[in-house]
Amino acid sequence: MLIFLGVLAAGAALVFGVPAYTISSYFKHRPLPPDWSIEKIQRSLGRWTLGLTLLAVTMLIPLVLLLFRANVFGWRWPFSFLNILAFHYFLALLSILAIAKVRQRIRVLGQLSPSASSSPSPAVIVAAVSTVLAWALGIGTVAFGGFFTAMAGMGWGRPLRINGKTVRPKLKRGDDWAQGERANAASLDADTKKALEALWLHDAKKEHASVPAFSRLGWQLAGIGAPPELLRDVHLAAIQEITHARKCFAMAASFGEAALSPEPIPEVFDDRCGYKDRPVIGIAVDSLIDGCLLEGFNADTAAESALPCKDRASLRLIKQIASEESSHAELAWRIVAFCLTQEPRPAAEALSKAASGIDALDRPTAASSQVRPLVAKADAQALRDFGRLPDEEFDALWRRRVDATQRRLVDLLKPLPSTRTTPALLSR
Numbered sequence: 001m002l003i004f005l006g007v008l009a010a011g012a013a014l015v016f017g018v019p020a021y022t023i024s025s026y027f028k029h030r031p032l033p034p035d036w037s038i039e040k041i042q043r044s045l046g047r048w049t050l051g052l053t054l055l056a057v058t059m060l061i062p063l064v065l066l067l068f069r070a071n072v073f074g075w076r077w078p079f080s081f082l083n084i085l086a087f088h089y090f091l092a093l094l095s096i097l098a099i100a101k102v103r104q105r106i107r108v109l110g111q112l113s114p115s116a117s118s119s120p121s122p123a124v125i126v127a128a129v130s131t132v133l134a135w136a137l138g139i140g141t142v143a144f145g146g147f148f149t150a151m152a153g154m155g156w157g158r159p160l161r162i163n164g165k166t167v168r169p170k171l172k173r174g175d176d177w178a179q180g181e182r183a184n185a186a187s188l189d190a191d192t193k194k195a196l197e198a199l200w201l202h203d204a205k206k207e208h209a210s211v212p213a214f215s216r217l218g219w220q221l222a223g224i225g226a227p228p229e230l231l232r233d234v235h236l237a238a239i240q241e242i243t244h245a246r247k248c249f250a251m252a253a254s255f256g257e258a259a260l261s262p263e264p265i266p267e268v269f270d271d272r273c274g275y276k277d278r279p280v281i282g283i284a285v286d287s288l289i290d291g292c293l294l295e296g297f298n299a300d301t302a303a304e305s306a307l308p309c310k311d312r313a314s315l316r317l318i319k320q321i322a323s324e325e326s327s328h329a330e331l332a333w334r335i336v337a338f339c340l341t342q343e344p345r346p347a348a349e350a351l352s353k354a355a356s357g358i359d360a361l362d363r364p365t366a367a368s369s370q371v372r373p374l375v376a377k378a379d380a381q382a383l384r385d386f387g388r389l390p391d392e393e394f395d396a397l398w399r400r401r402v403d404a405t406q407r408r409l410v411d412l413l414k415p416l417p418s419t420r421t422t423p424a425l426l427s428r
């Protein structure tokens, strides 16, 4: 994170510091042209400030794109909201300092009359506007990122990340995947049925995407010489995800007018595996986040959702998912442990750093942004009876899972040589 902030600070210093220094040096070493009036200097400063503001805005475009990638495509860190917001404040501060420096230089040279210095000059006004703009863009960027994060939804499976992007299949009409028990939806109103169909379809897509996610993990584990038990259990998990996906599609069909099934996922052909350098480290960190944390959280939410569930078919499926997702999380811990035997110190440092960053991750939500309006119209008690909890009940589960993941990692790392980042994790 420090390196990331350092790079951003260097970029900002170049944008604001160099022009400020150049203007300052210009006035220091050369007398002002005789035809330059205070008004002309102020106009000139205004143009400089406008230029600086435009540069700042231009710099924000790649930042917004980075944030978009961070939330939609799964770049987890160091591109957290807080970093981005902090950087915008930093930009705003530098813009003020740059203008203040120029004004100070002019005042020292005795070119600014007392009456002009007592009232805000256009340059200061533009600096203030640029500051507000930078803050507004910062807050807007966070809201923008939050919107896409909210689209993430819950889902019960290991995320499929292809070249840093989280991928899920689109849907088409078809009942080839809808195989499993159906819920008894006879008593439900139309709005509640729509919400339940959308919620189960969202889960079905994610369960389906976890199948290639585990298949690819099998390839990767073979690439780092993992033992047969891990390869076997990863393939078993892929088969369990196929069952989850089929049953989720069937459950969705209980509430909809027609069954849906997944379309092809051509993105899998773009996969570059993402672990060209240090695959052991990459697999360890991804297993910690996607397996230990996210599949562990999925198991928690499923177990909690089962408690109020009254529909028998829904309850059976949710309980099966809770149990098998929990086993997938345990499998991820075994993969992490294996990676630690392969490259103890670098893996320990990378895992420790990743675990410290978990606090900044956004919690998966109970419903995606597309599904949320449908949930709002549905009968809340009926949703609960069919094993669907409101989003606010996920908060405590998430905090508990984050805490448990970090503590378990600390325990796992204890027998290993101490790392640079573990003390920070321990001090939580």
Ligand SMILES: [Fe+2]
Pocket: 156, 157, 158, 210, 241, 295, 324, 325, 328
């Ligand atoms: Fe899973």
Ligand SMILES: [Fe+2]
Pocket: 156, 157, 158, 207, 210, 240, 241, 244, 321, 325
């Ligand atoms: Fe699953």
